[in-house]
Amino acid sequence: MNIIISDIENKEDKSLEINFSEIIEEFNTKTPVKADLNVQIAGSIIRIKGKIHAEVNLVCDLCLKDFTKIFDIEVDEAYIKENLNSSQQKEFELKEDSFVEDLNGKDEIDITDFVYQCVILNIPNKLVCDINCNGDGNINKYIKKESSDPRLEIFKTIKIEKDN
Ligand SMILES: [Zn+2]
Structure with a gap:
């Protein structure tokens, strides 16, 4: 889904509400990602605020099984349409973890992206x-194989001494 910046600029309130579902x-996953977003343009700054709800199928690092993780993100x-001068930058303070992307004169934003x-x-x-995931046999087998590597024997010894 793409939005055209000049279309929003031509509106009286210079803003656009987006109900995203893709x-x-x-x-x-076959579950659409949902987002309620507000796009607001002020001068050369295009600000996007809102909420995203997404289900993502991931693979567990411990047991290697697929699982679904739900993200609710604000x-x-x-x-920015072009580089800001320093006074504009000062006026526009973002949260620490925000990203500001320079559009370099492009007139569209890909909302899906x-x-x-x-x-x-x-x-x-x-x-x-899951918080209680202990991995599975395949992983344990792998770890065992790794630690029987002669180069790792020294570490095994150190660990045993520490445990006693
Ligand atoms: Zn797991």
Whole structure:
């Protein structure tokens, strides 16, 4: 889904409400990603605020099984049409974790990509299906094999001493 910036600028309130509902294939789910977003243009700044609800099918790092993680994200991000001068930058203070993307004169914003990026930024580095997940036999087998590597024997010894 693309929005045309000049279309919004031509509106009296210079804003647009978006009810987004699309399947994003990269999330491996048939459930559409939903978002309620408000786009507001002020000078050369395009600000997008709202909420995103997404279900993403991921693979657990411990047991290697698929699981669905639900993301409910509040977003407050901005695009700039061209480089801001320093006084404009001062006026426009963003949250620390926000991104500001320079559109370099483009007149369109890909909202699907925007939503995708927002969700991706919220996926944790370590993916665990459940707080009680202990992994499975395949992983344990792998760890055992690793520690029988003669180069790792020294670490095994150190660990045993520590445990006693
Ligand atoms: Zn798991």
